[in-house]
Amino acid sequence: MKIAVIGTGYVGLVTGVALSEIGHQVTCIDIDPNKVAELNQGIPTIYEPGLGEMMLRNQSAHRLFFTDQHEKGLDGAEVIYIAVGTPQRADGSANLQYVEQAARDIANNIRKSVIVVIKSTVPVGTNLHIKKIMNANTRPGIQVRIASNPEFLREGSAIHDTFRGDRIIIGAEDRETADVLEEINAPFGIPVLKTDLSSSEMIKYASNAFLATKISFINEIANLCEKLGADVEEVSRGMGLDHRIGMSFLRAGIGYGGSCFPKDTNALVQLAGNHHHEFNLLKSVIEVNNHQQRVLVEKMVARFGSLKGKRVAVLGLAFKPNTDDLRESPALVIIPKLVELGAEVITYDPIAANQGPRWINAPAAYTKNIAKALKDADCAVIVTDWPDIKRMEPETFAYFMKTPIVFDGRNCYSIAAVRKARIEYYSVGRPDVVPEVIR
Ligand SMILES: NC(=O)C1=CN([C@@H]2O[C@H](COP(=O)(O)OP(=O)(O)OC[C@H]3O[C@@H](n4cnc5c(N)ncnc54)[C@H](O)[C@@H]3O)[C@@H](O)[C@H]2O)C=CC1
Numbered sequence: 001m002k003i004a005v006i007g008t009g010y011v012g013l014v015t016g017v018a019l020s021e022i023g024h025q026v027t028c029i030d031i032d033p034n035k036v037a038e039l040n041q042g043i044p045t046i047y048e049p050g051l052g053e054m055m056l057r058n059q060s061a062h063r064l065f066f067t068d069q070h071e072k073g074l075d076g077a078e079v080i081y082i083a084v085g086t087p088q089r090a091d092g093s094a095n096l097q098y099v100e101q102a103a104r105d106i107a108n109n110i111r112k113s114v115i116v117v118i119k120s121t122v123p124v125g126t127n128l129h130i131k132k133i134m135n136a137n138t139r140p141g142i143q144v145r146i147a148s149n150p151e152f153l154r155e156g157s158a159i160h161d162t163f164r165g166d167r168i169i170i171g172a173e174d175r176e177t178a179d180v181l182e183e184i185n186a187p188f189g190i191p192v193l194k195t196d197l198s199s200s201e202m203i204k205y206a207s208n209a210f211l212a213t214k215i216s217f218i219n220e221i222a223n224l225c226e227k228l229g230a231d232v233e234e235v236s237r238g239m240g241l242d243h244r245i246g247m248s249f250l251r252a253g254i255g256y257g258g259s260c261f262p263k264d265t266n267a268l269v270q271l272a273g274n275h276h277h278e279f280n281l282l283k284s285v286i287e288v289n290n291h292q293q294r295v296l297v298e299k300m301v302a303r304f305g306s307l308k309g310k311r312v313a314v315l316g317l318a319f320k321p322n323t324d325d326l327r328e329s330p331a332l333v334i335i336p337k338l339v340e341l342g343a344e345v346i347t348y349d350p351i352a353a354n355q356g357p358r359w360i361n362a363p364a365a366y367t368k369n370i371a372k373a374l375k376d377a378d379c380a381v382i383v384t385d386w387p388d389i390k391r392m393e394p395e396t397f398a399y400f401m402k403t404p405i406v407f408d409g410r411n412c413y414s415i416a417a418v419r420k421a422r423i424e425y426y427s428v429g430r431p432d433v434v435p436e437v438i439r
């Protein structure tokens with residue numbers, strides 16, 4: 001099938017590469033000429049394990065192309081995916097301007113009837129709204145059929161999730177369109193659920209909202225565990241053994257971040273509000289998360305009194321491991337707060353360190369060398385559970401730091417290992433470890 005993908009961000013690039021890998025002829029279009037130039041040189045513009053090799057393989061096989069010209073990229077396409085951003089507006093609702101512009105770009109450039117697939121996360125009703133925009137702008141005689149095909153990949157495991165996903169959701173107005181989409185996706189071998197447009201749009205928001213709810217729930221249990229002397233890791237394990245609950249998304253920590261959970265939960269609250277429905281449960285999930293991003297700083301202030309002049313090593317900037325994405329990362333809240341409280345901050349991230357200065361709105365130093373970050377620090381704060389941080393022996397803190405006092409927002413080490421290492425250690429939902437003598 002000849003396919004065009006509009007937008008080469010996390011979703012568009014992975015979608016384009018994956019569709020070419022299963023044999024389709026794919027052209028990806030982006031308005032950012034710098035991105036397109038890099039992609040045309042075989043350089044992936046995002047950090048995503050396994051993406052680079054797959055991209056090069058399909059470029060070499062002449063199945064995958066990149067352009068910044070809509071006219072060229074859309075020429076001859078039978079199916080066009082829209083995968084542009086839907087960022088949050090100031091009031092929390094989804095900003096649809098990029099999707100609307102992509103729709104106009106399609107309508108102005110196509111010369112034959114096509115199927116347009118909306119992969120971007122959009123509020124219920126958007127697919128029909130976009131169809132209207134296209135119908136109003138296409139040449140006479142050209143028919144646009146629309147389909148909703150929301151994306152469920154996670155950053156950092158996007159290739160794995162695309163080829164091993166749990167389900168593919170296809171929302172369409174008519175059976176024929178849904179069947180074409182099913183055929184395109186058949187080589188993935190993933191179960192398909194065909195449904196109507198509105199339900200498909202809602203499945204995406206409901207799924208993200210439910211996962212965010214699980215995280216805020218376990219974080220509240222963690223906060224309670226701290227007060228009652230229970231260990232949240234044990235509690236999660238014990239709960240997760242019940243198949244109805246399941247183990248996943250019960251890791252307590254410093255709250256969810258990233259480009260989607262925060263924006264999609266806010267957008268669903270807004271959407272509900274627009275229809276005179278107070279989504280109180282989801283409002284609480286958001287409130288709990290906003291507080292959870294601050295718990296480590298509260299613990300630091302309780303421990304030190306004042307942070308003025310303290311040298312703090314912040315380990316991890318990305319909102320989760322295996323990505324260079326800082327969007328809505330807890331680091332964006334924690335670092336400016338530490339600076340405001342008078343701390344001197346040096347940050348470490350193995351992949352996202354270069355992105356730091358663009359995102360962090362406060363003076364801080366950046367390094368990809370963990371020893372350099374820890375050297376002579378008064379305390380360390382773990383924001384991201386990168387594998388190299390988790391693999392580190394807790395003794396390492398005592399070796400490099402002035403005082404080995406660690407605030408772990410991701411529960412990276414077992415309490416037993418920490419006790420053995422004789423460091424002072426505060427994590428989330430677990431007992432504090434305070435040795436009698438800190439070297
Ligand atoms: N990032 C993620 O892990 C996931 C994102 N989503 C959803 O997918 C959508 C896209 O998200 P990301 O890929 O993260 O966005 P992004 O911001 O990384 O990428 C969007 C790209 O679209 C390009 N673009 C904007 N308007 C254009 C136009 N008219 N023509 C051509 N290119 C245009 C931009 O230059 C940019 O490169 C959003 O709705 C998001 O909620 C869904 C699942 C996972």
Ligand SMILES: O=C(O)[C@H]1O[C@H](OP(=O)(O)OP(=O)(O)OC[C@H]2O[C@@H](n3ccc(=O)[nH]c3=O)[C@H](O)[C@@H]2O)[C@H](O)[C@@H](O)[C@@H]1O
Nearest residue numbers: 151152153154155249250251253255256257258260319320
């Ligand atoms: O719509 C989206 O963009 C995507 O949002 C999430 O994917 P992503 O944000 O990439 O990453 P997750 O692995 O879900 O993690 C999100 C945040 O939750 C946190 N988290 C996750 C799981 C957990 O148990 N505890 C926890 O605090 C992570 O640290 C991270 O900050 C969803 O998992 C994807 O299915 C969805 O496609």
